[in-house]
Amino acid sequence: MSGIVCAIRGGPTSKPTISRAIALAKETKKVLHFLYIVNLDFLAYTESSRVRVIKEEMHEMGDFIVLAAQEKAENQGVEAQGAVRDGTVAEGIIEFSQEIEADYVVLGSPRAEHEENVFTRERFESFVAMVEKESGAKVVLSEIERS
Amino acid sequence: MKPIVRNSLLSLLVIIFSFSVFVVTSQVEAQDTIQQAYLVGLIEDHQSEPIVGADVILQDADSGEDLAATETESDGRFALPIPPQIPAAMSVQIERAHFENVEMRLQVSSIEHLERGESLTLSRVTLERKITPAFWVAAMVFLVVLVLIATGLFHNTLATLIGVTLVFGFSYLGSLVDDGLFIFDFERSLQYVDWNVIFLIMGMMIVIAVVEDTGIFQWLAFVAYRLSQGRAYVLLPILMLFTGVASAFLDNVTTMLLMTPITVQIALAMGINPLALLIPEVMASNVIGVSTLVGTPTNILIGSFAEISFNDFLINLTPGVLIAFAGLVVYSALIYRQDLRDADKPSEMLMERLAERGKIEDAENLKKAGIVFAGMIVLFVLGEQFHLLPAVTALMGATTLLVWIRPDIEAMIEAVDWTTLVFFLALFITVGAIQEVGLISIIAGVVGRLVGESIVLAMIGITVFSAVLSTVIANIPFTAAMLPVVAFLSRTVPGAESKMLFYCLSVGSAMGGNGSLIGASANMVTAGIADSAGYPISYGYFLKKGFPALLITVALALIWLLIHFL
Known part of the structure; x- marks a missing residue:
């Protein structure tokens, strides 16, 4: 298996990433894989012990976000698949890229410097190098869009 | 003598002797x-x-x-x-x-x-009260707990446990150095724990754990969409109402944890900014949650302390809450009018997916849960006639569900937020410490002098004060600390005997949660899930949308309380 991994988070900031991935899939004729990582760090804000139920709901939401991206790709004639994984964003992308032996990984740009579950600018460059090294895939960055 | 005769005689002697002792003792006691x-x-x-x-x-x-x-x-x-x-x-x-x-x-x-x-x-x-070093220690400990919770430096439960440890540390070890550091002993501290609150919350947690697995929330959200026939400005109030009603009977955090992901999906399918639905939903959850005894932890605290029944909340508060809710719907429709107009024709593929999700997953269990829940509501309403505490009703309902549905008992036990229960236990002791040393009494005296004999001033003061403070500090410890203060005012302010000041505290502390992102746990989890979907909610964004909502809803509810009670 091979193809393009496009890690998405949903929302307006993912739009350039999705567009770039679709364009790349058209260029290379490779299968596009949209990837959503479920991260439950926000549960630290509450005493909720309902991790199982919440995880299921977040998976469903991730599936839906990925499905919306797939629909967009298919409307443009690009074959796209979707995957939802748990854990941290960085590890999830590397593991999935290794799993499908990806040729390309399309990433968005760092969104905010202070958030723990997305890349800081300092970590981003080393992360790109690490993905390329560990997966053998080439990392393609979408246009930087600051919100 | 035959053994049977001997034993019978022996037994008779024992009975006669016992009876004699009883009679003599009774006479002596009577004489005493x-x-x-x-x-x-x-x-x-x-x-x-x-x-x-x-x-x-x-x-x-x-x-x-x-x-x-x-x-x-x-x-x-x-x-x-x-x-x-x-x-x-x-x-x-x-x-x-x-x-x-x-x-x-x-x-x-x-x-x-x-x-x-x-x-x-x-x-x-x-x-007469005596200000001892323990007074300052207890006050500082409570302040530290509030700061630890507000800054998120420690988990709420850990913050209150630190408070309890400090209180006992000073009471037992500090008093070895200086008697004045003694706050209270362990036995005395337990007298401040309200077990009615603990068991009511625990019972409701088990009920929620059973209900949440049935898919009712996802079904409700999809029903809201179908009722709206894809019109966003109709969908908004329906979703707000459904979320609010669920929050009135279940806890707000669980409601929003389950409603937020499905709401995001509906919004994405309709091409709407999900925040245009999520922010009004969580605000509705904070507002309508106030309408019942079990809707918010603060109401549970208030109801148990002031002996305000389920019916009392329904009669005295629910109409005001509905008026406030109406104001909130109008406000939400206004501030998100542009987003609601931007709705696209829903994607067929995405809508099909939503329809699959919007099905009841476990109809049989939902039916059973519905019957038991209806029975619980009846007991909540009628229970006060025969002195049935809400905590007992909740435990009876939870046990009935567990026996009837027979879910995985370990999963159910796990579903109980033990950390929350420990939080409440530790909170009662920490607040008990400031009561014990007289801090609450002093605050009550100061507030009493400020409001004088004006019931109107007292009602406005408590509502506004608790609403504003609840935007910046955790409303549960705040409410727990305010209860004795409000009780004092209820005794001293002429005309306040009918507990109206407790309803003011309820409105202020719960609706105050809409004033800022950190004002309520439900806000934080909604923001967390929205962020995971790529729609971050910043502190400033929530303040901009939420604070006017706080002013509108609190003002409307307060007007109702003033008209209703005066």
């Missing part, structure tokens, strides 16, 4: 009761609050020898048994930590009264 004289009385603080656990010691005034001793009960009353030998002069010594000691010499006529074997009632004794 007749002859025993008591010195009885009532001890209060200067706010007419009964003082519990005060040592009352009867002494020989000449030799200083202790003749009898007792402690005041929960109502501040004591009954001191008078010894048979009565000296010529006697005094009563009253001692209580955090109060000045009082010594009263009994008059000759009183002693003669006691000598005749008649009981004597003392006049009410008022003890």
Whole structure:
């Protein structure tokens, strides 16, 4: 298996990433894989012990976000698949890229410097190098869009 | 003699002997009761609050020898048994930590009264508060707990446990160095724990754990979409209403944890910014949650403390909440009008997916849960007629569900937020510490002087004060600390006897959660899930949308309370 991994988070900031991935899939004729990582760090804000139920709901939401991206790709004639994984964003992308032996990984740009579950600018460059090294895939960055 | 006859005779002798002992003992006790004289009385603080656990010691005034001793009960009353030998002069010594000691010499006529074997009632004794080092320690500990919770430096439960550890550390170890550091002992601290609250929350947690697995929330969200026929401006109030009603019976955090992901999906399918639905939803959750006894933890605290029943909340608060909700719907439709207009024609593929998700996953269990839940509501409503506590109803409902549905018991036990229960236990003790040393009493006195005898000022003051403070500090510890203050005002402000000030506290502390992102846990989890979907909610964004909502809803609810009670 091979193809393009496009890690998405949903929302307006993912739009350039999705567009770039679709364009790349058209260029290379490779299968596009949209990837959503479920991260439950926000549960630290509450005493909720309902991790199982919440995880299921977040998976469903991730599936839906990925499905919306797939629909967009298919409307443009690009074959796209979707995957939802748990854990941290960085590890999830590397593991999935290794799993499908990806040729390309399309990433968005760092969104905010202070958030723990997305890349800081300092970590981003080393992360790109690490993905390329560990997966053998080439990392393609979408246009930087600051919100 | 045959063994059977011997045993029968032996048994008969034992019975006769036992009966004789019983009769003799009863007679002696009866004689004692007749002859025993008591010195009885009532001890209060200067706010007419009964003082519990005060040592009352009867002494020989000449030799200083202790003749009898007792402690005041929960109502501040004591009954001191008078010894048979009565000296010529006697005094009563009253001692209580955090109060000045009082010594009263009994008059000759009183002693003669006691000598005749008649009981004597003392006049009410008022003890004056004493500011000890423990006062400052307890105040600082409570402040530290509030700061730890507000800054998120520690988990809420850990923050309150740190508070409890400090309180006991100073009480037991600190008092070895300086007696003045003693706040209270373990036994006394447990008297501040409201077990009704603990068991009510636990029972409701089990009920919620059963209900949430049935897919009811996802179904409700999809029903809202179908009812709206894809019109965003119709969908908005329906979703707000469904979320609010769910929050009135279940806890707000669970409701939003389950409603947010499905709402995001509906919004994405319709091409709407999900925040245009999520922010109004969480605000509706915070507003309508106030309408019932079990809707918010603050209402549970208030209801248990002030003995306000499920019906009382429905009668006195629900109409005001519905008025506030109407205002919130109009406000939400206005601020998100552009986003609602931007709705696209829904994607067929995505809508098909939503329709699959919007099905009841476990109809059988939902039916059972519905029957039990309806029974619980009936008992909540009728329970006060036969003194059935809401906590008992919740536990009965939870147990019935567990027996009838037979879910995985370990999963159910895991579903109980034990950390929340520990949080409440530790919170009661931490707040109990500031009550014990008199801080709450001082605050109550200051607030009492500020509002004077004006019930209107008291109602407005409590509502606004609690709403504003709840935007920046955790509303549960705040409410727990405010309860004795409001109780004091309810006794001292003319016209406040019907507990209206407690409803003001309920409105302010819960609706105040809309004022900022950190004002309510439901806001934080909604923001967390929205962020995971790529729609971050910043502190500033929530403040901009939420604070005007706070002003509108609190004002409308307050107007209702003023009209209803005055």
